[in-house]
Amino acid sequence: MCGIVGAVSQRNIVPILVEGLKRLEYRGYDSCGVAVHQDGGLRRARSTSRVAELQHQAEQDGIAAGTGIAHTRWATHGAPAVHNAHPHFSAGPNAGADAVGRIALVHNGIIENHDELRAELKARGYVFASQTDTEVIAHLIDHHYSGDLLDAVQQALPRLKGAYAVAVFCRDEPHRVVAAREGSPLVLGVGESENFVASDAMALAGVTDQIVYLEEGDVVDLQLGRYWISRLDTTSGRFITVQREVKTVHAHSGAAELGPYRHYMQKEIFEQPVAIANTLDAVTGISPELFGDGAWRVFKEVDKVLILACGTSYYSGSTAKYWLESIAKIPTSVEIASEYRYRDSVPDPKTLVVTISQSGETADTIAALKHARAQGMKHTLTICNVSTSAMVRECELAYITRAGAEIGVASTKAFTTQLVGLFLLTLALAQTRGHLSDEAEARHLKDLRHLPVAVQAVLALEPQVIAWSEEFARKENALFLGRGLHYPIALEGALKLKEISYIHAEAYPAGELKHGPLALVTAEMPVVTVAPNDALLEKLKSNMQEVRARGGQLYVFADGDTAIESEAGLHVIRMPEHYGALSPILHVVPLQLLAYHTACARGTDVDKPRNLAKSVTVE
Ligand code: M6R
Numbered sequence: 001m002c003g004i005v006g007a008v009s010q011r012n013i014v015p016i017l018v019e020g021l022k023r024l025e026y027r028g029y030d031s032c033g034v035a036v037h038q039d040g041g042l043r044r045a046r047s048t049s050r051v052a053e054l055q056h057q058a059e060q061d062g063i064a065a066g067t068g069i070a071h072t073r074w075a076t077h078g079a080p081a082v083h084n085a086h087p088h089f090s091a092g093p094n095a096g097a098d099a100v101g102r103i104a105l106v107h108n109g110i111i112e113n114h115d116e117l118r119a120e121l122k123a124r125g126y127v128f129a130s131q132t133d134t135e136v137i138a139h140l141i142d143h144h145y146s147g148d149l150l151d152a153v154q155q156a157l158p159r160l161k162g163a164y165a166v167a168v169f170c171r172d173e174p175h176r177v178v179a180a181r182e183g184s185p186l187v188l189g190v191g192e193s194e195n196f197v198a199s200d201a202m203a204l205a206g207v208t209d210q211i212v213y214l215e216e217g218d219v220v221d222l223q224l225g226r227y228w229i230s231r232l233d234t235t236s237g238r239f240i241t242v243q244r245e246v247k248t249v250h251a252h253s254g255a256a257e258l259g260p261y262r263h264y265m266q267k268e269i270f271e272q273p274v275a276i277a278n279t280l281d282a283v284t285g286i287s288p289e290l291f292g293d294g295a296w297r298v299f300k301e302v303d304k305v306l307i308l309a310c311g312t313s314y315y316s317g318s319t320a321k322y323w324l325e326s327i328a329k330i331p332t333s334v335e336i337a338s339e340y341r342y343r344d345s346v347p348d349p350k351t352l353v354v355t356i357s358q359s360g361e362t363a364d365t366i367a368a369l370k371h372a373r374a375q376g377m378k379h380t381l382t383i384c385n386v387s388t389s390a391m392v393r394e395c396e397l398a399y400i401t402r403a404g405a406e407i408g409v410a411s412t413k414a415f416t417t418q419l420v421g422l423f424l425l426t427l428a429l430a431q432t433r434g435h436l437s438d439e440a441e442a443r444h445l446k447d448l449r450h451l452p453v454a455v456q457a458v459l460a461l462e463p464q465v466i467a468w469s470e471e472f473a474r475k476e477n478a479l480f481l482g483r484g485l486h487y488p489i490a491l492e493g494a495l496k497l498k499e500i501s502y503i504h505a506e507a508y509p510a511g512e513l514k515h516g517p518l519a520l521v522t523a524e525m526p527v528v529t530v531a532p533n534d535a536l537l538e539k540l541k542s543n544m545q546e547v548r549a550r551g552g553q554l555y556v557f558a559d560g561d562t563a564i565e566s567e568a569g570l571h572v573i574r575m576p577e578h579y580g581a582l583s584p585i586l587h588v589v590p591l592q593l594l595a596y597h598t599a600c601a602r603g604t605d606v607d608k609p610r611n612l613a614k615s616v617t618v619e
Contacts, residue, residue: 002086002108002617003027004186005203006069006167006177008222009194014063016196017070018055020203025051026264026407027199028613029072030080034058035087035104036068037174042104046085067175069167071106074613077114078131088135090142093125102171103142103152107134108199109163109184110618117159133162141168150221150230153178154239157219158232163363163618167197180219184617185361185390188212190246193225199617200361201249201388202405211249213393218242249388263606265408265500269592270459273452275413276585278402279420280448286427286441291381292397298379299432302352305332306377308340308368309356310616312411312495313418316383317356318488319584320422327581328430337368338619347375354425355382358406358414359615360389367619369394383421385414399424408607409614410500412592415492416455419585423448447582457576458589462597464573465590468555469597472503475526479517480507480591482530483540489584490530493591500599500609510543521552528594530587533559533578544570557590559583 003024007013017034032054033046043063047054051072071086078084090101111117114133117140122128126139137156144155149170163183169176179186179197189196190210197220198204201211214220214229219239221228230239261267288295305324307317317334324332335343337355341364353372357365360382369380369391381397385406392398401417427444430436472478478497482490487509494505508517510529521527527547531540541564547554548569555571558564559578566572579586599606 002074003072004106004167004199006197008175008177009066012064013068016207017068021051021070021072023203024072027615029074031085032072033085033087034070036065038065042171044087046082048080067169069106077133084130084132088138090138091127103138105138105168108165111160112162149173149176149178175224177222181214186214188220195222195227209248210246212244212246265410265596265606268408268413272413272416273456275403275417276420277452279417286431288428291399295397299429302379303350305330306351307334307354308337310337310362310364312415313356315488315492316415316418322485323426328426329435330429338364341368341371347377349376351377353377353380355391356418357391358385358411360384360386360391361615361617363617363619383418409609409612410496416585458586461590462593465593466597469601472598473601478503478505479527481510483510483536485584486530489588492588496595500595500606501602510540513543521547521550523551527552527554529556531556531558532583533562
């Protein structure tokens with residue numbers, strides 16, 4: 001989703017801004033731009049193409065300066081078009097739409113009261129050049145400006161309703177950028193006599209590792225070699241200076257090499273054995289303390305689990321519900337974060353609230369977490385892939401998955417490593433509650449440690465999956481079936497296929513087929529079936545018969561020992577043997593490969609599917 005980079009320096013910062021945008025590209029965007037303070041005025045370049053094209057444009061136009069801001073935009077208000085791309089300039093009262101004003105601004109988030117502000121500012125003579133909610137902020141700051149940018153920003157911010165991270169500079173103050181956050185992430189990067197802001201520490205990798213994670217409501221004033229952070233003191237109604245810790249952060253670059261792979265998604269699917277091994281690296285035995293100091297006390301206090309997440313992370317949580325209830329015997333509910341945050345639910349203080357997130361910055365999940373806490377559920381834990389993210393900072397306990405940077409919008413290795421983290425959580429809760437014998441602990445640990453090898457064996461099925469993908473590429477619809485623990489895996493398979501191949505795909509628990517979706521089954525409808533050799537296998541076989549009897553085409557990922565054989569209308573790829581409770585981690589892999597190769601056969605933009613963003617930092 002949108003990305004911000006800004007800098008105040010004595011050197012030309014355009015290459016740093018552009019490089020920062022490139023590192024944020026993976027989040028998804030549909031336009032980009034950069035603005036600098038040059039020759040006593042504001043200059044900018046904007047593009048609806050890639051950041052590389054923006055870089056070319058900026059070089060051609062001779063854009064170079066020591067103070068500037070840059071942005072990647074994921075359209076919310078107004079189409080992806082150059083005139084809607086950030087940075088936006090204020091155009092003061094009575095100026096024409098093309099007039100260059102004195103304020104330049106970039107923004108992430110959504111301003112909910114933009115209509116009201118727009119009407120007010122228009123009445124004051126401000127001229128709007130875009131359909132964005134963002135432009136009102138530039139004009140509002142201009143309206144309050146009387147020689148001190150920080151003062152103007154501090155006056156404007158209380159008028160905004162919604163979520164934002166902004167970075168602003170002014171024509172009349174050449175060596176100053178002011179930035180602020182409320183609901184969208186923003187970090188300050190402290191350099192040698194230069195300072196930076198960015199949506200993510202990763203954008204500043206190689207520039208500075210001295211990072212301040214700004215808190216909600218913080219406003220930072222960046223100048224050459226110094227900065228101040230302030231926030232509104234609700235008692236006095238004035239902004240007061242605050243101190244924030246500077247952390248040394250070794251952020252990895254998002255621009256990882258593709259190596260022999262065609263896309264990041266393919267690379268990330270094949271990285272899963274290593275990602276799982278890394279996630280298990282520090283695990284020598286099961287103990288609550290894997291989740292942080294004090295986890296034993298927290299686990300003893302809680303008697304239910306509430307999982308909050310979105311998208312793929314929601315499906316890993318849905319899988320974990322089966323583990324938590326059957327192994328740890330703890331009642332578990334799983335909620336879509338964007339729904340939970342607005343729902344009247346019945347809070348129970350003895351609940352462990354578990355958020356799951358690859359990025360750790362998903363706005364809906366963070367809001368759901370805060371909602372749960374506001375209702376008195378103080379015990380919070382996150383399974384997250386980014387140790388420096390807002391989610392980790394917000395939660396009492398954490399398990400950091402070690403998937404490494406995930407660039408492809410479609411989540412793959414983050415999902416399987418989340419499952420590993422959630423399985424460890426299940427075992428730790430089971431142990432605390434007296435449901436994990438030493439023998440069971442040893443057996444589960446042995447299975448976990450063997451997972452990388454088991455996943456590797458599944459990856460070897462790729463050529464067979466490619467053969468199926470040619471068929472799938474010609475379809476417009478697909479059904480996915482699973483039962484029990486593998487129903488969320490069917491959901492995840494369907495999400496992967498629709499997300500990157502744009503084929504309409506739905507998943508059902510196989511037993512639900514005859515209650516409606518069977519009506520969709522014809523020879524044209526591929527029905528992907530996840531068939532582990534578990535207690536529900538015979539039931540699943542009956543469901544498969546229901547499909548065959550209606551002429552449906554079954555594509556079955558069957559465990560080696562299921563005795564399901566290929567025949568007319570029944571296509572089988574044989575998985576390794578049944579892997580017990582951890583089987584979902586193996587069964588999702590061929591579904592990822594199927595989605596990937598189908599998307600390749602259809603020629604879609606696999607790593608950056610249309611309309612989607614990697615990190616969903618707005619509601
Ligand atoms: O970063 P998060 O795990 O919180 O993201 C949640 C979803 O936006 C994400 O899983 C999304 O569904 C993926 N693109 C699916 O592949």
